[in-house]
Structures are given as structure tokens and as C-alpha cells.
Amino acid sequence: MSDEEEWTEAPSASYLDSPFRGAARDTGRGSVDAHSEAVRELLAELYSDEMEEALSELLEETAALHAEHSAALVGATASEAAEQPVREHLEALAEQAERYLEALAEAAGEADTRSLTEAELESVFESVAPPAGVGESPAFEQFLGALKNFAKKAVSGAVNLAKKGVQAVKTGVKAVAKVMPIGVILRQLRPIVQPLLMRVLKIAIGRLPAPVRPIATQLARKLLREAPMTEAEETEEAASADRAPAAEALGAEPAPAALLSLELAGATAGLLLTGDESEREAWAAEAAQSLSGGAAEAYGQQSPAAEAEALAEARERFTEALGRLPDGGDPRPALEEFLPVVMAALPIVRKIVQIAGRQNVVGALSNLLAALIGKFTGPRNARILADAVADTGLKLLSMETAAEAPERLAASALAATAEDTVRQLAQLPAEELEDPVRLEVAAGKAFNVAAAANIPSTLLREDLAETEAPGVKGMWVPLPRGAKGALRYKKYSRVFEVEVGAEQAAALRTGGGTPLATVLRDQFRVRAFPVRLKIHLYEAGAHSWARQIQAAEQRGAGRAGARLLTLLPLTRQAADSLLGHPGLGMAKVPKVVKGRQLPRGVRLYGIELADRRQGAGGGAAAPGHPRRPTEVQLTVDARAGRESLAIALHLAEERAQDILRSAGTPPAVGPFLGSLGSALAEATVTALFGGESRNVRVFREAYEQSSHLSPADEGEEFVSSLPPRLRDAVAEGLKRAAGQAFAQYFKGRVDEFARALQDPRDGVTLVVTLPGAPLVGIVTGILARRLPSLPEVSRAVAALAAEPAAKVEVKAGRHRG
Numbered sequence: 001m002s003d004e005e006e007w008t009e010a011p012s013a014s015y016l017d018s019p020f021r022g023a024a025r026d027t028g029r030g031s032v033d034a035h036s037e038a039v040r041e042l043l044a045e046l047y048s049d050e051m052e053e054a055l056s057e058l059l060e061e062t063a064a065l066h067a068e069h070s071a072a073l074v075g076a077t078a079s080e081a082a083e084q085p086v087r088e089h090l091e092a093l094a095e096q097a098e099r100y101l102e103a104l105a106e107a108a109g110e111a112d113t114r115s116l117t118e119a120e121l122e123s124v125f126e127s128v129a130p131p132a133g134v135g136e137s138p139a140f141e142q143f144l145g146a147l148k149n150f151a152k153k154a155v156s157g158a159v160n161l162a163k164k165g166v167q168a169v170k171t172g173v174k175a176v177a178k179v180m181p182i183g184v185i186l187r188q189l190r191p192i193v194q195p196l197l198m199r200v201l202k203i204a205i206g207r208l209p210a211p212v213r214p215i216a217t218q219l220a221r222k223l224l225r226e227a228p229m230t231e232a233e234e235t236e237e238a239a240s241a242d243r244a245p246a247a248e249a250l251g252a253e254p255a256p257a258a259l260l261s262l263e264l265a266g267a268t269a270g271l272l273l274t275g276d277e278s279e280r281e282a283w284a285a286e287a288a289q290s291l292s293g294g295a296a297e298a299y300g301q302q303s304p305a306a307e308a309e310a311l312a313e314a315r316e317r318f319t320e321a322l323g324r325l326p327d328g329g330d331p332r333p334a335l336e337e338f339l340p341v342v343m344a345a346l347p348i349v350r351k352i353v354q355i356a357g358r359q360n361v362v363g364a365l366s367n368l369l370a371a372l373i374g375k376f377t378g379p380r381n382a383r384i385l386a387d388a389v390a391d392t393g394l395k396l397l398s399m400e401t402a403a404e405a406p407e408r409l410a411a412s413a414l415a416a417t418a419e420d421t422v423r424q425l426a427q428l429p430a431e432e433l434e435d436p437v438r439l440e441v442a443a444g445k446a447f448n449v450a451a452a453a454n455i456p457s458t459l460l461r462e463d464l465a466e467t468e469a470p471g472v473k474g475m476w477v478p479l480p481r482g483a484k485g486a487l488r489y490k491k492y493s494r495v496f497e498v499e500v501g502a503e504q505a506a507a508l509r510t511g512g513g514t515p516l517a518t519v520l521r522d523q524f525r526v527r528a529f530p531v532r533l534k535i536h537l538y539e540a541g542a543h544s545w546a547r548q549i550q551a552a553e554q555r556g557a558g559r560a561g562a563r564l565l566t567l568l569p570l571t572r573q574a575a576d577s578l579l580g581h582p583g584l585g586m587a588k589v590p591k592v593v594k595g596r597q598l599p600r601g602v603r604l605y606g607i608e609l610a611d612r613r614q615g616a617g618g619g620a621a622a623p624g625h626p627r628r629p630t631e632v633q634l635t636v637d638a639r640a641g642r643e644s645l646a647i648a649l650h651l652a653e654e655r656a657q658d659i660l661r662s663a664g665t666p667p668a669v670g671p672f673l674g675s676l677g678s679a680l681a682e683a684t685v686t687a688l689f690g691g692e693s694r695n696v697r698v699f700r701e702a703y704e705q706s707s708h709l710s711p712a713d714e715g716e717e718f719v720s721s722l723p724p725r726l727r728d729a730v731a732e733g734l735k736r737a738a739g740q741a742f743a744q745y746f747k748g749r750v751d752e753f754a755r756a757l758q759d760p761r762d763g764v765t766l767v768v769t770l771p772g773a774p775l776v777g778i779v780t781g782i783l784a785r786r787l788p789s790l791p792e793v794s795r796a797v798a799a800l801a802a803e804p805a806a807k808v809e810v811k812a813g814r815h816r817g
Contacts, residue, residue: 038161042273050816069085453468454476472581539602764811
């Protein structure tokens, strides 16, 4: 079925008419009264995409810090023991944040929400600067800056409620606004900061069970005066969510940082809507419990970290059992104990085991794998494999091999092969695994794939079809070595040094659609091609974050490690173009999004300059302070009376300097606009490619916005739902409209761009705001599963380009719009 056939099952609508409902608000669960409407608007107003981005950075940094502490400890309890210093790290941030809110409250004094003008309110917030991040942490600084602007939102929300005179849950918002001064509002935020940061900790280290319904859903129903959902309604809602486009677009669930930002909005809304001090205290206690992850045990058996630790312990037992086998020993008993633990972590295999019978599947796989790995068990045979692993794997990564006994080296490689065989089987259709004959055939193929990755190439048949890099002496090495804990990642033992030309770098796209040339210019400050690069290859383990791999490699820099600014998905195209071995890349690339754990098994590549002098100014920035590449952020506002699109083009420092240089001295507007248009075209297509940076946000009417999807989640759903031909049409329309706006604005104003570039902040952001109701209707229609025709999209983008009321702003640094 084509995209068009699938989508046109839903009722069609005219996309050139207003997409918004009238005064009657019907959500499918009854009409929405003025109170509910105001509450929903408050929840939408309190959502902060800046806070979402700050929490995303904080999650990555916390995960990396926990991994660093874990690496210094030994044993199954290492992860648990490493939690305490990370907790103290975040508690220091909570203390700084609470002190900052108290300082703001003191500056505001007893001023009433209605007595201060907007300028006076701004003066209060500008009079108290956020504290510098604890320990010079970039993520801490970003969070404190986001907290400042979130506090502004909270005060503005209270002001707006007071103007509307909406009744609070019991006593009335109008009364609250009169009684609760701005200082009191700001102090109400203090008790929810620490629970929020403890939730960050639990998510980052995997100590929460499966995601629970966010506070934005749990407690918003109480604010909206809606009856609690019945068990049947909750089941149906969960099933509907799984079938929704968002579930497909987001890969099962929204980003953790997005949920946290929504939950923070819900908690704060409740504080603003309660009527007296006792109600506020009760709400704050309930919100704090929900924000911190509820009453669930931190080390519950259903948490991701607990599952990873159970697998790590089983892997260790299996490795030790293989290492103890005598020559000719039978590995089946060890396999029969190990394989069920691997299967337990794979839902599709669990289901098949239930259908076909645990003993049947485990027995069949154990017999097959025992025959295949048996040739390398026992002291004599293990020595052959161990020598090959040491020579092909560890020595190429400059790692010591004397610390690991030959039997353990061999057993570790066999354990990885057995585990990956099961994971390969999990990707096959269920019917192939239910039939014993087909299972044996599939298991044989899966073993070949796993062996090609985990067994040194010198021991494999030369004609093995599954060989990933023919002629290359290399293998995937599990890391960290020697620690009896969870596997963090694998690294390919061969580091490739390659020369990349300008055309090659421009043609090769990263997982988010950004050309490699842009990454090299903006993040590595490469100014001339060809450039020589060192390419490091990685494969994510269970419960891994990108920043954990970067931190581990940074600790190993100078031996086997690398100073990596970014990790990019290793597609077949990238592996072929850069390495000449497409088999090392992934045919099907899972989505990699910043602020989410890496999908297990995803392959990535990191880049180093072979000669740091190739980067202007001595090379790339420090790993803790990565530069952002040139990018477009698109904001679609579909709220009645505010229908518009904002296109924010952030030009990284190097790109902005290049554009200004291209204009000559004095700057000529023609060359300037030509270079600017090229950057705009490239970044706009990237934004609509569905990249890892979540570059599109969609704000809908409060009653339409999902309580568990942020505007960035809705934008991700929109991007993922765009067929290629419509994506190209929308990108072309946005590029044309923004380009025309820039051409009009910069006639005689190039000096304004130059002044912004003199600011010490990184780069310049150009924001174009377009009143584009027709194209806004296209976006909301797509989110409602109504696919427009190409002529409808063409008319909408033509109307956008013809819009004379475009507004342009020039801002120093990076802004979202």
C-alpha cells in the first residue's frame, strides 16, 4: 500500500482553509469549559523546550559520570556503589538551583503578580544572575540558565491566570494571584528541583522500571476536574499510543528529557492552581514523589540496569564455565544456563519461547552452538583462539594481554559470539523460529554473522559470505576489559586512517542528514580539503549512552582511546565511502537521538583529525564543550491567532565567518546572500530529514496537544510522517520564503550581521517568522493522519513565499527561534 492509499482512509480536509476549531471545544470526552481550557493553556505555556534540551544534556553527562565511577570499581555491585558520588554531584546542582530561586524570590519581595509591569518583572530576573555551574560543568550551566527562564514562565503563567480570573481547583486562581506574591511563587519551585534531578539520576543510570504515566497525565486530570481513568480506559489508551504514528516515529516512547519537561510543567501548574498553603504543600509532596520516579525501589528487578546486570552476571558465569572446560569438554550445560538469560532480554524471543516451549528452543540452540564453539574449548584449543584474539584484537588497540588468561580470552570471544547469535535470531520473523528445521538453518546463518564480528578474521574461512571486512585484520572487542560488570560497548580493533575530499565529505550524510563536510567545518574547524582522518568504530551495548562511550575513549586517549566530539551512525554508505567496507556498517539504521540511550547493537563511528594542524586554531574544541553545527530549527505555531512558522538558522562560528568573508571588504550584499542561501538550503533539508537533534517543534491548541508528547515529540512525528516528495516540497518552500525575507532585510544591513558575529557567543542565529496559516494547516493535518496532495502543498508553500509580513531578527549565539 502506498503512503497516499494508507493516509486517505481518514477524512480529507481543505488545507487552505483555517485548520482550527471554533468556540465549541470538543475533545471526544465532552466539551471543554473555560476552566479546563485555561488549565490546558497553562500546561502548554509552562512547557519549556529550553529545559528539555538542558535536561537532555544533563542526562548524558550524568550517565557518563556514573560510568566513569563504575569503571574504577570492581564486581557486580560496582554500578550501585558508583551511584553515591553521582548523587552528590547532582545534589550540589540542586543546592545551587534552590539558592538561586531564593535569591530571585528575595529580589521580587512582596510584589504582586499584577503590580509589576513586564519591564519591572524582567528587571527582577536580570538583577540576579544564575550561579556558575558546579565544577565547570556545561550541563549544569545550561540547566541553571533554563531554570531562570522556566521561573519566568511560572510567574507569567500566574499573571495570565489572574487576568482570566479562572477558578482554581477549590478556591480560585483569582484569589491565589492576590494572595501569593511573586516571591512566594518562586519559592514554590524550590521543593521540586531536587526530585527532578533525582529522576535524572535514576533514568541516566537505568534505575527506573518501565516508564510510568507522566505527571502531566497523572495529575493534570485532577487539575482539569476529570474523573480518574478506569483500568480499561488506561489499557485502551496505552494500546492506542502504541498504534499511533508517534509510537512509530519515536521508537516506542518519547525522549526522557521531553517527559521530564512535561512533568515539571504539570507539577508547577498544580502549585499555581492550588488555593491555600496546605493544598500547595500537599500538591508539592505528590508532585515531588512523581517527579522523583514514584515509590518504586531504586534497584527494582524490572529496571534496565538490573536486567543489564543480570545479563552481565550470567555472561561472567558462562565465561568462567567455558574457561574451566577440559579438552573435549561439553559446553552444552553452560549454554543451557546462559541462553535463557539472553533470551529474557529480547521480547520477541520470549514470546516464541512461550509458543514453542522453552526447553525446545534452548535445547536446539544449545546443541547447535555447542557443536560450533566446541572446537575452541579446552586449554589446548582455547590457546589458538586466545592468541588470535590477542594479536587481532587487543594488541591493535594497544591493550595489555598478560592480565587475561588464555582460557578467559577465548571464552570471552565465544560468549560474545553466542550472545550475538541469539540477538541475530531476534531480528527474524517469528515463524522461522517456531519450526525446528527452519530454526536450525536460521541459527547457522546467525552464528556466521556473529562469528564474523567476534572471532578474529585469521580463524575464519576465506570464503565466508558474512565476513564484514575482507582482507582486514580486525574484530569487535568488548569493553571495558577486566571489569566484571555490564558490557558498555565494543570497539573495532582496527583504527582506519583515511583521506577525505571535499566532494566526498559533502555527499556523505550523517544519521541526522547533516553533510559530513558541515561536521568537519563547524565542529573540527577544517578549512581545506582533502583532510586526513582517523576513524574509530563502535557498537553500543545494553543501556549505553553516547557520552559514556566518549568519556571512556577520552580516558583511554593516548593508548587505545580517542578524543571524540561526536559519534555518527555507521551506515552502509558511510562504511563504504570512508572505509571501503560496507559490511562494517548497518543496512537498517535505528534512530539515534540525543538525550536517549543508544539502541543496543547500533554501530557508530567517531572522527579524529590525523593531524590536528588541519583544524584552524589547533583543532577541535574540548570534548566537554562541543560546538553545535550549522542547523535550522523550525517552530510551527498552530494556536488560534498565532498561526506562524519560525525558521531559526543557526550559523556556527566558522560558517558565519566564512559567509562574512565571502562578502568582501566592505561587505557586498550579493555575495553575502549567495553564501547565506547555500547554508540555508543545506540546513533546511537537514531539519526535515528527521535527525538526532529534533529540529522541528509543533505547538497546537492546548486541548489538542498530547499530555505525554512535547512539541519536539510532535515535530519528530511530523517529520517522520512526511513522504520524501512532500518533504522536498516543504523544504523548498521554507528555503524560498526565508531566502526572500533575508534578501529584503539585509539590503544595507550586512553590518548588523558583522556586529552580532563580534559577540563572544558561538555563531549567529537568523530568525524569520512567517504568518503561514496554509502551511500550518498542512502540518496539523499530517499529524491527524491526513496526507495532503502535492498540489495542496505547493499552493501552501507558494502562499508562504508570497507573504510580505515576514519578520527577521539577528541574534548572537544559538537560539531556537
